[in-house]
Amino acid sequence: MSAGNFNLEISVKGHGTHAGNRGAAIRAGGEGPSAGVNAVEKLIKVVQALQDLEQEWGITKRHPAFPPGLFSLVPGVFHGDVGVPSVGYMADHAYVGYLVWYAPQEDPEAVKAEIERHVHHAAQLDPWLRENPPTFSWRSHWPVADVSTEHPLVDVLVRSRSAVLGPPPAGRPATASFNAVSDASFLQAQGIPAIVLGPGNIRYAHAVDERLNMREWRECARIYARAIAEWCGTAD
Known part of the structure; x- marks a missing residue:
């Protein structure tokens, strides 16, 4: 969201x-x-x-x-x-x-x-x-981006993230708001559910020292691969 x-x-x-x-x-x-x-x-x-x-x-x-x-x-x-x-x-x-x-x-x-x-x-x-x-x-x-946390794609991404990074610490929510904007808003406007998940820290976004942790980038690629395979029914 x-x-x-x-x-x-x-x-x-x-x-x-x-x-x-x-x-x-x-x-x-x-x-x-x-x-x-x-x-x-x-x-x-x-x-x-x-x-x-x-x-x-x-x-x-x-x-x-x-x-x-x-x-x-x-x-x-x-x-x-x-x-x-x-x-x-x-x-x-x-x-x-x-x-x-x-x-x-x-x-x-x-x-x-x-x-x-x-x-x-x-x-x-x-x-x-x-x-x-x-x-x-x-x-x-x-425009706003808002997909229900009950959407099945959310479950797929949460499971994929846990498989790569391990389950989140006790008491920490598996989903959260995105304190910026993305193309998810325009995809949703066309009736395409879209969820934001990616590497990086917003504190460095648009900054003079904008950067991305390459370990997070590799981990995120693995999360995407697992999620795509499960969503398309080819996880095995």
């Missing part, structure tokens, strides 16, 4: 101007937004609002198969400028990119609506954002 996720981009516009106009733009007695609005600072307010929502999710969004806190809003990209990458201006546009993890039991459209509603409410507290609301671009969706 794996959670679903969205690739979300949130954009904010400002009023780009020379950095020398900052005082007039933000200080009492100045011209205010007509002198300039820094989109970067306005976008920071959106990020802070979503950090509050993420903290709320840590309490309210749970699933017995997943560790606490997995369902989250991960800001991975933040960018703003006035058309050139220079600190000599106040940015007239900015965007932040998020990876949004949601629980298997949730309606994806409801998750999207919750995020947009939360940002909208936060924007109402800022005069500029109230008149120039953030815009949302839902760039991709990776």
Whole structure:
């Protein structure tokens, strides 16, 4: 089982101007937004609002198969400028990119609506954002993967794993959630049951020192071979 996720981009516009106009733009007695609005600072307010929502999710969004806190809003990209990458201006546009993890039991459209509603409410507290609301671009969706632990293929893989590695320690479950995503989601969308089982440690995934233990790789090949033979009825 794996959670679903969205690739979300949130954009904010400002009023780009020379950095020398900052005082007039933000200080009492100045011209205010007509002198300039820094989109970067306005976008920071959106990020802070979503950090509050993420903290709320840590309490309210749970699933017995997943560790606490997995369902989250991960800001991975933040960018703003006035058309050139220079600190000599106040940015007239900015965007932040998020990876949004949601629980298997949730309606994806409801998750999207919750995020947009939360940002909208936060924007109402800022005069500029109230008149120039953030815009949302839902760039991709990776659906949930969920195969019942009662599916016969699960039994085959558990037996094959035990035959190669020995039975798991007492009290440790034979199956667990996958705290990432894989092509299993898209296979299942086509009606093909798919289960994730493989070597490696997610702590090294997409890292500068990404690596794989070759012993685990060889063991996994043996597990696959046993499972294929049993599933196809040629175990003998």
